[in-house]
Amino acid sequence: MSAPPESAVGDDAASGVVQRLRDAVRASGTPLSSSLGDGPVAASGERPEHALVASAGPRPPAHREDVEIAVAAVDEGYRLHYTQPRALLIDDEDLRLLAGDRLYALGLARLAAVGDMEAIAELADIISLSAQAHAGGDRALADAAWLAGAAAIAAGPDAPRG
Secondary structure: OOOOOHHHOOHHHHHHHHHHHHHHHHHHOOHHHHHOOOOOOOOOOOOOOHHHHHOOOOOOHHHHHHHHHHHHHHHHHHHHHHOOOOOOOOOOHHHHHHHHHHHHHHHHHHHHHOOOHHHHHHHHHHHHHHHHHHHOOOHHHHHHHHHHHHHHHHHOOOOOOO
16 A cells, blocks of 8 residues: 555644644653643645554554554654644754653654554664754755654554665
């Protein structure tokens, strides 16, 4: 099964992912839940919804939600570090970095709980490559890392790797 094209992932779907992430943060019982605000920020459509792309692959149906929430958490962590977050409303720059790191951990832990080590490795690569790209001032490279990583997660652990 291939990932949906960018145009197939609309604002309603993106808003649903953000709301499911907000619900997961609230359920985690961490202090991050106090930063959720009244509602999610509207999706901007500036980039594809990586969580939906990643969870569209041939994984066991029971784990698709875990993959979606994990990728959404890491994506929100990325947004807290580098762009505009959608689920957490934090003005303080230092707290945004800490919250971003916590969301990276939340996403990776969710995948560890279901034993998806391949997806963990892909998300770790995304985190590392996008940080390197931003350090070099190359947002397009960071976006490419996200696209490739989400597609690799969607392909699943049994996909041939180059």
